[in-house]
Amino acid sequence: MAPSLEQYKTEFESAQRRRRTAESAQQTRMREDALSRFLELGFPTTRQEEWRFTSVAPIASQSFTLAAPAVDAGPVDVTPFRFRDVCAAELVFVDGHFAPALSTRSALLGCVRAGSLAAAVSAHASEVETHLGRVAPFDRSPFVALNTALFADGAYLHIPAHTVLEHPIHVLFVSTGGGAAPLQSHPRVLAVLGDNSQASIVESYAGPGGARYFTNVVTEIVLGQNAVLDHYKLQQESADAFHIGTVYLKGARSATCASHSVSLGGALVRNDVVAVLGGEGGGCTLNGLYLADGQRLVDNHTTIDHVMPHCGSREIYKGILADRARGVFNGKIIVRPDAQKTDAKQTNRALLLSEDAQVNSKPELEIFANDVKCTHGAAVGQLDEDAVFYLRSRGLDRSEARRLLIHAFAGDVLNRMPLESIRIGVEEILQRQLAHALDAAA
Amino acid sequence: MSTSTETIEQLATREYKHGFYTDIEQEVIPRGLSEEIVRLISAKKQEPAWLLEWRLQAYRTWLTMKEPTWGNIKYGPIDYQNIIYYAAPKKKPALQSLDEVDPEIRRTFEKLGIPLEEQKLLSGVAVDAVFDSVSVATTFKEKLAELGIIFCSFSEAVQNHPELVRKYLGTVVPYSDNFFATLNSAVFSDGSFAYIPKGVRCPMELSTYFRINAKETGQFERTLIVADEGAYVSYLEGCTAPMRDENQLHAAVVELVALDNATIKYSTVQNWYPGDKDGKGGIYNFVTKRGKCAGVNSKITWTQVETGSAITWKYPGCILQGDNSIGEFYSVATTNNWQQADTGTKMIHLGKNTKSTIVSKGISAGHGQNTYRGLVRIAKGARSAHNYSQCDSLLIGDKCGAHTFPYLEIRNSSATVEHEASTSKIGEDQIFYCRQRGLSTEDAVNMIVSGFCKEVFRQLPMEFAVEAQKLLSVSLEGSVG
Numbered sequence: 001m002a003p004s005l006e007q008y009k010t011e012f013e014s015a016q017r018r019r020r021t022a023e024s025a026q027q028t029r030m031r032e033d034a035l036s037r038f039l040e041l042g043f044p045t046t047r048q049e050e051w052r053f054t055s056v057a058p059i060a061s062q063s064f065t066l067a068a069p070a071v072d073a074g075p076v077d078v079t080p081f082r083f084r085d086v087c088a089a090e091l092v093f094v095d096g097h098f099a100p101a102l103s104t105r106s107a108l109l110g111c112v113r114a115g116s117l118a119a120a121v122s123a124h125a126s127e128v129e130t131h132l133g134r135v136a137p138f139d140r141s142p143f144v145a146l147n148t149a150l151f152a153d154g155a156y157l158h159i160p161a162h163t164v165l166e167h168p169i170h171v172l173f174v175s176t177g178g179g180a181a182p183l184q185s186h187p188r189v190l191a192v193l194g195d196n197s198q199a200s201i202v203e204s205y206a207g208p209g210g211a212r213y214f215t216n217v218v219t220e221i222v223l224g225q226n227a228v229l230d231h232y233k234l235q236q237e238s239a240d241a242f243h244i245g246t247v248y249l250k251g252a253r254s255a256t257c258a259s260h261s262v263s264l265g266g267a268l269v270r271n272d273v274v275a276v277l278g279g280e281g282g283g284c285t286l287n288g289l290y291l292a293d294g295q296r297l298v299d300n301h302t303t304i305d306h307v308m309p310h311c312g313s314r315e316i317y318k319g320i321l322a323d324r325a326r327g328v329f330n331g332k333i334i335v336r337p338d339a340q341k342t343d344a345k346q347t348n349r350a351l352l353l354s355e356d357a358q359v360n361s362k363p364e365l366e367i368f369a370n371d372v373k374c375t376h377g378a379a380v381g382q383l384d385e386d387a388v389f390y391l392r393s394r395g396l397d398r399s400e401a402r403r404l405l406i407h408a409f410a411g412d413v414l415n416r417m418p419l420e421s422i423r424i425g426v427e428e429i430l431q432r433q434l435a436h437a438l439d440a441a442a
Numbered sequence: 443m444s445t446s447t448e449t450i451e452q453l454a455t456r457e458y459k460h461g462f463y464t465d466i467e468q469e470v471i472p473r474g475l476s477e478e479i480v481r482l483i484s485a486k487k488q489e490p491a492w493l494l495e496w497r498l499q500a501y502r503t504w505l506t507m508k509e510p511t512w513g514n515i516k517y518g519p520i521d522y523q524n525i526i527y528y529a530a531p532k533k534k535p536a537l538q539s540l541d542e543v544d545p546e547i548r549r550t551f552e553k554l555g556i557p558l559e560e561q562k563l564l565s566g567v568a569v570d571a572v573f574d575s576v577s578v579a580t581t582f583k584e585k586l587a588e589l590g591i592i593f594c595s596f597s598e599a600v601q602n603h604p605e606l607v608r609k610y611l612g613t614v615v616p617y618s619d620n621f622f623a624t625l626n627s628a629v630f631s632d633g634s635f636a637y638i639p640k641g642v643r644c645p646m647e648l649s650t651y652f653r654i655n656a657k658e659t660g661q662f663e664r665t666l667i668v669a670d671e672g673a674y675v676s677y678l679e680g681c682t683a684p685m686r687d688e689n690q691l692h693a694a695v696v697e698l699v700a701l702d703n704a705t706i707k708y709s710t711v712q713n714w715y716p717g718d719k720d721g722k723g724g725i726y727n728f729v730t731k732r733g734k735c736a737g738v739n740s741k742i743t744w745t746q747v748e749t750g751s752a753i754t755w756k757y758p759g760c761i762l763q764g765d766n767s768i769g770e771f772y773s774v775a776t777t778n779n780w781q782q783a784d785t786g787t788k789m790i791h792l793g794k795n796t797k798s799t800i801v802s803k804g805i806s807a808g809h810g811q812n813t814y815r816g817l818v819r820i821a822k823g824a825r826s827a828h829n830y831s832q833c834d835s836l837l838i839g840d841k842c843g844a845h846t847f848p849y850l851e852i853r854n855s856s857a858t859v860e861h862e863a864s865t866s867k868i869g870e871d872q873i874f875y876c877r878q879r880g881l882s883t884e885d886a887v888n889m890i891v892s893g894f895c896k897e898v899f900r901q902l903p904m905e906f907a908v909e910a911q912k913l914l915s916v917s918l919e920g921s922v923g
Binding site (some may be wrong): 360 | 842849862867
């Protein structure tokens, strides 16, 4: 066993000792199985197809300590990351541990559960265990296995059948970094939407600038029949942090789900989104926007699995890469033998702002049914010089013209996000980072 | 009794004379692969020492390699020790008339509309004096020689033009390239060699069909085509006739080199035995084809129509090294019954202002699995590179599959790369419309399929385009209704 893996084993043992009685035997067994699976798989290498362009050596070669529950969450300033609009509930986690003092649940309907996953595991064991670890299988991905073994806490959201939430639920994960001893946290989110329910869920990840830490999150989402979900993942980690995130979505008959991913921070970012359309007439939208500058690497892997007939999926991922940044996109659409009448569309575009930026794109189609409509398109290029010229002839200076065009490029994805406050928030951050990236490029 | 006495005698004399390979004319070399066998093949072909050394290097490298498993294809293990790596030219009994030919092959000939004389030639019927293929071939050869074009079998080239072979062999596909190419480098039997001198435009389509000695080249062909500065050549490989070849494994290598301002057009129509309706038998076709646009303004076009083989594994690629060079890839791949195809292209942009176009059409029917796997890499120095890729799949029936795995690796911001793919089936309304106009369902499907492939067929030399189209309808036979 590699020394770096040994360290996770030790962390696991001490974490299990702390937990001891809080979890059921079933839960403990799952954690143990997940750990042994992780030790078996080890960290992925670039020789593996799924990780061909993303080396996780920076994570594997460092040691991270599991964050202990914060006794006093006082010094953490979460104000800049709070939701700007009215929200039904805001759950704040510091280094993966629930911080009730910072959270609000005032506007929540009585029947809706939104709170700590660790608490729910003991309070509503049977309800949680039906789904936990069942949507995101840990046997394939070492990071899902690691999360399953080590997660301390996370959010548990349960929207009962026939319930419509007017305002979104915000789940905020803040990392403190840990200074000299870099921290690792493995937050877990489980969202269960009952039949005919409707909700918006926003996940945010943030950390202090310059801090180096490792976040490995797994989100599991289960949708009942006719459920409608609008899901956002807003990642603005510190520019030196490592963020590995996996989202698993599973929809029943006629469930509609949209998952928007915005990646703005992190030195090494990997997002996996797997959507399983497991019921007839389901729909799924995956949208993504990422911006990388400096020497950062953003890797987005998406899989849309059409298992049942009459499902539709739409996907748009766009990336802006400046300096020496690297972008990776891998979008897979699987159409299973029975999934007739599938209608799937995927678009991937990348904008390279500098000579040294790179992108690797691989849109995949795997089709086993014949009565389907599937298309994908990928395009990589730089800003259209004609468009820049046009704007300059209208009196804009060069950098202003470029900024406007990049803004329009990103706007295509942003405008598909129904929540206005998110749109505005992301636009602001984007403007700030773009100005920085463009200055660096110029 | 007398024969066994002879054998004993032969054995005795063999030891006495030049070692064990004296009477190879009557015998096939033993099964299996070893250094001995590689030496034997090389000696049999009277190759110079450097070529033997090259083969041995390849063989030693091959021993350290593993068979690739990343392809989206399934097949049983291949026993590399159970293959005869060199067979002396097979002497088939010449058939007296076409009546002796397998009736199924004859029916296919008729569907393809191949002229009677050609049918005879293709099925190995002794050809009469009127249509003497040998003399036809010779007249063409004379004409080519006048222009300084060298077009001969690979072994002839090794004997007569060793300096050219040595200069270009392995420059595009090195002996250590991949498992199958390395195997080929060690044991290749024969193939074609073409050299077009400076500024010459080859006046006719070069084709193995005209070169009688290229028949029976066997499993491990090696083709090398070099177009010198300003030269142009169009080369057509394979023929549209059904090949009832029972060989299991085919591992060929094709290398193209285009120098400054040269153009090479390479067209393939592949129709090896695809196996029967239950997926039994059929050829495993593992081919490495690559062209290098070494000079400025050079151009290489690959056109392939792949309708045969149980398994097709091939990725004709272009290395666009010269500035302003162009690479093109046009492909139609059909899989019916239990055929599997994992095919596509690699476009490696190294030079400035390089351009590549990829048009791939996949048709799956029956239980066929069709995969497009392509790579477009824009290297850091390749300023203003341009790529356009399009891969469309057509599905006929609900048991087949179509897969697309395009890799786009962009290292230069001035690149423009576009990729589009679509998958669809033949619309009920399209068929209905044709039926309304009096066409049978089968004809309607054929018409729609040939419309789907038109973009690729347009790239083929005229007469072959016609045949390819017919071939397509033959290979899709029985997949409708």
